[in-house]
Amino acid sequence: MESSSLPIPKDVRWKRALGVALFLGLIYVFRNLAPVLICFVIFERAFGFCADQLAARTKIHKKGAIAGILAAFAGVIALGVFASVKRIVSLVDLARTDGRAWVESVAKSGLLQRMQDRVGIDSHQITESAKDYALRAVGYVTATAYVALFIFVGFILAVMYLFERDDIDQWVDGINPKGVIGTLVRWLSYVADAIAITVRLQIVVAIFNAVFTLPLLLLLGLPNVPLLFLLVLIAGMIPVVGGVLSGVVLCLVAYDAKGFVGVGVFLGVTFILGKVESYYLSPRLTAQHVKLPGFALVISLLMFEILFGFWGLFLSFPALYVASKIANEWKAEDSELVGVTSPISKPPG
Numbered sequence: 001m002e003s004s005s006l007p008i009p010k011d012v013r014w015k016r017a018l019g020v021a022l023f024l025g026l027i028y029v030f031r032n033l034a035p036v037l038i039c040f041v042i043f044e045r046a047f048g049f050c051a052d053q054l055a056a057r058t059k060i061h062k063k064g065a066i067a068g069i070l071a072a073f074a075g076v077i078a079l080g081v082f083a084s085v086k087r088i089v090s091l092v093d094l095a096r097t098d099g100r101a102w103v104e105s106v107a108k109s110g111l112l113q114r115m116q117d118r119v120g121i122d123s124h125q126i127t128e129s130a131k132d133y134a135l136r137a138v139g140y141v142t143a144t145a146y147v148a149l150f151i152f153v154g155f156i157l158a159v160m161y162l163f164e165r166d167d168i169d170q171w172v173d174g175i176n177p178k179g180v181i182g183t184l185v186r187w188l189s190y191v192a193d194a195i196a197i198t199v200r201l202q203i204v205v206a207i208f209n210a211v212f213t214l215p216l217l218l219l220l221g222l223p224n225v226p227l228l229f230l231l232v233l234i235a236g237m238i239p240v241v242g243g244v245l246s247g248v249v250l251c252l253v254a255y256d257a258k259g260f261v262g263v264g265v266f267l268g269v270t271f272i273l274g275k276v277e278s279y280y281l282s283p284r285l286t287a288q289h290v291k292l293p294g295f296a297l298v299i300s301l302l303m304f305e306i307l308f309g310f311w312g313l314f315l316s317f318p319a320l321y322v323a324s325k326i327a328n329e330w331k332a333e334d335s336e337l338v339g340v341t342s343p344i345s346k347p348p349g
Contacts, residue, residue, distance in 0.1 A: 026184065041196050041199075042154070043159075054068060206236025207239050
């Protein structure tokens, strides 16, 4: 049954213009809730996948499988917290002592000093820049509470959705797909899919970078290998520039340990990982979802970085994915319109 509530204009041009305007307006109005949506998608997809696999293998009810997965997750978190309290305390103490000394050693690296002498940057400028970044860091720390709140709200919403997933899916199926609400709901589902794909893609890249770098860290005998491995892993979650940032730190540490040999090794590693990510991993993984050449993906990344700054690195692929899904819808509509308006040819004779 067609719903008459909030119909989209029948003219295809007005229909598409209105749909895009409402969709972009909705995203802009609720842009501050983007972290909640990201956390919701991550928890919902992860728990939903595990619950579906458990239900399929054990033949138990889906809600029972969801409850079992959540109970196991809570148990693992509680066990991990209980078992690692002393380790966390010792790690914090180590970070206060050795961590500070390690950061100072990196800051006083001979390679960094030579670069400062060549470029002509004095210590006063570095100190002022450090103060500026320290003030920004304080702001980031104060925002940590909001991040924790977003994670918690996203987790709660994901749990509520999983337990009511069948009812929500049934309600969505009853919405007129050609109406405003139906179109917006469908396009928002594309956003959720884009978030899940982006997170999965960057996890693959980060793991590849960290695993590829670990043997070199051990072979060169660099200090604080676990910390450096964690740095490479976390930096790999940032598209394109993450590998460069971790490569700079690795070069500074390697210079103090192995001189220019270590610097040369990690310059080569950074170059290789950057090329592998830009021209193999990212295009290969994204091409499974967005049918565009690798060159177009890189150009899109650069344009989004110029328009939106740092966050543009994360917005490029989701925007391309959603745009491609909407474009595919429009192509299907055009095919239907051509099929309806084209005259039916009579058989000969």
